Amino acid sequence: MTTPEWLKPGIYGALLGAAFVGIVGFSWGGWVTGSSAEKMASEMAEDSVIAALVPFCLDMSRTDNERIAKLVTIREASSFKRRDAVMETGWATMPGSDGPNRDLAQACIEGLDLDAS
Incomplete structure (x- = not known):
């Protein structure tokens, strides 16, 4: 033609x-492409869930009988090991989950206000 x-x-x-x-x-x-939009939506949802769970983590830390000793351990840990220390306390483990959540542990550290004396 x-x-x-x-x-x-x-x-x-x-x-x-x-x-x-x-x-x-x-x-x-x-x-954006569909996959990029889906990835952004998934990240936003995960961030929202973590933000919603922080009060539970802080409440678990307030009601823990060994709170003072665990806080001392967390404070003594280097800044990059604090998340692991919070995970070891069990405060970042939600009922029904297999183990602690790293993002929740980091958010819980910020809520614990460890620098205040």
């Missing part, structure tokens, strides 16, 4: 325009 000569500039313009719109849309327009 032969394309009329007068139609070729329109076809080229449409193809270049579509490529330009796609590049601009994904670069600066905020467009």
Whole structure:
């Protein structure tokens, strides 16, 4: 099939325009693919769950009979080992889960206010 000569500039313009719109849309327009949107939604949901569970972690720490000793252990741990220390206390383990949650332990550290004396 032969394309009329007068139609070729329109076809080229449409193809270049579509490529330009796609590049601009994904670069600066905020467009995302379905998998990227799903990943962002999953991360937001996980962050919300962790934020909702922090009060339970803090309550578990307040009601623990060995609270003072465990807080001393956590305070004495280096800053990058504190999360592991909180995980060992059991405060970052929610009922029904297999083990402690690292993100919850980190959020619980921030809520414990370990730097206050």
